[in-house]
Amino acid sequence: MNGAHDMGGMHGMGPIDTDPNDPLFHAEWERRAFALTLAMGFHGRWNIDMSRHARENRHPLDYLGSSYFELWLKGLERLAVETGLVSAEELASGKPDGPAPAELLPPPDPPCVAALLRKGASARLADEVPPRFQARERVLALDITTPGHTRVPRYCRGRVGIIDRDHGVFIFPDTYAHGRGKKPQHCYSVRFAARDLWGDAASPRDAVYVDLWDDYLEAAP
Amino acid sequence: MKALEALLVEKKLVDPASLDALIDTYENKVGPHNGAKVVARAWTDPAYKERLLRDATAAIAEFGFTGRQGEDMIVVENTPQVHNLVVCTLCSCYPWPVLGLPPVWYKSAPYRSRAVLDPRGVLREFGTEVSDDVEVRVWDSTAELRYLVLPERPAGTEGMSEDELAALVTRDSMIGVTKVATPRVVGPERTLA
Numbered sequence: 001m002n003g004a005h006d007m008g009g010m011h012g013m014g015p016i017d018t019d020p021n022d023p024l025f026h027a028e029w030e031r032r033a034f035a036l037t038l039a040m041g042f043h044g045r046w047n048i049d050m051s052r053h054a055r056e057n058r059h060p061l062d063y064l065g066s067s068y069f070e071l072w073l074k075g076l077e078r079l080a081v082e083t084g085l086v087s088a089e090e091l092a093s094g095k096p097d098g099p100a101p102a103e104l105l106p107p108p109d110p111p112c113v114a115a116l117l118r119k120g121a122s123a124r125l126a127d128e129v130p131p132r133f134q135a136r137e138r139v140l141a142l143d144i145t146t147p148g149h150t151r152v153p154r155y156c157r158g159r160v161g162i163i164d165r166d167h168g169v170f171i172f173p174d175t176y177a178h179g180r181g182k183k184p185q186h187c188y189s190v191r192f193a194a195r196d197l198w199g200d201a202a203s204p205r206d207a208v209y210v211d212l213w214d215d216y217l218e219a220a221p
Numbered sequence: 222m223k224a225l226e227a228l229l230v231e232k233k234l235v236d237p238a239s240l241d242a243l244i245d246t247y248e249n250k251v252g253p254h255n256g257a258k259v260v261a262r263a264w265t266d267p268a269y270k271e272r273l274l275r276d277a278t279a280a281i282a283e284f285g286f287t288g289r290q291g292e293d294m295i296v297v298e299n300t301p302q303v304h305n306l307v308v309c310t311l312c313s314c315y316p317w318p319v320l321g322l323p324p325v326w327y328k329s330a331p332y333r334s335r336a337v338l339d340p341r342g343v344l345r346e347f348g349t350e351v352s353d354d355v356e357v358r359v360w361d362s363t364a365e366l367r368y369l370v371l372p373e374r375p376a377g378t379e380g381m382s383e384d385e386l387a388a389l390v391t392r393d394s395m396i397g398v399t400k401v402a403t404p405r406v407v408g409p410e411r412t413l414a
Binding site for chain 1: 222223224225226227228229231232233234235236238239240241242243244246247248287288289290291292293295308310311312313321322324325326328329330331332333334335336337338340341343346347348353354355356357358359360361362363364365366391392393398
């Protein structure tokens, strides 16, 4: 979706707060929002692409007007309701109407959480899919406009770059975010010359590397 | 917020002890001190550096740094000719096992919007000057690869131990917004100009 989250190349966002001692959390509720989001994800009712889409798929004023962890909370509440872990009424009242779905496993305890974090969940797939492109090949990033989830930033759409390296086969977020399967395909690092993205104001030496999947690309004319 | 947490605990959807463990892990245990060890090893052990640049995930796992948001790692090396900078313009993708959680500025609109558009301006905002004849490479980590910058080893650190070197490496230098500074005072007996 062409949402407010896709902000690469925008002007007017103001200065960066570069203080190296700025704390990671600015309030206790931010710690709790962070932990609740991770903990609820352990039930496996949604994946990372669904999480991102739940945070991003909202009115630009809502997205830009919410702090980072506010967006996490809003995304968590939406997913928890959509997947039936809680009801909208329960969220509003704060009181349970009934038990959690019976088929759920108990939430992981701290040792189990530690093991889950150490293991992670790679999006890399063992599927043998032939790559459509080779290193040093010129590719065009397609001008994809979809109301659904996508990870091709607007600033590189319609621009030509060069395949820098093939990362291997990964889950395709555009389908996985909507429960339409992993659609295994290669993901590449694509090098775009800064001037091809931003014009002559950019340094002639500089480049932006974007990780793009096969379905986002075609051979450059 | 408290109401939501109470609701989810009461419905037995979350274990309260696990919430505390998650916060403790990422606020106190996992952080840039992990990445600093990787960088210091790469500075002192050429064979390790070669492994790190070839297969970062495996080389970083030699330290036991694995898992969530670091499942598939790439390390990019700063040299006298190339300066690397990492951003996620779409959200806040960041290599947790080696750097912990991202700083607020990394997740903020000012950084995400301008890192790709005007990296040299962003670097100046962090007090980092990169000369015109150096190539700036911005890595927009919008897929499931996570990037760590291997900063240049500063002059004046010859003879320092791996632990001493690790203490010099900052979080921001491994994101690429700063360089690792030459230490003014290396130890009580070694003072550099």
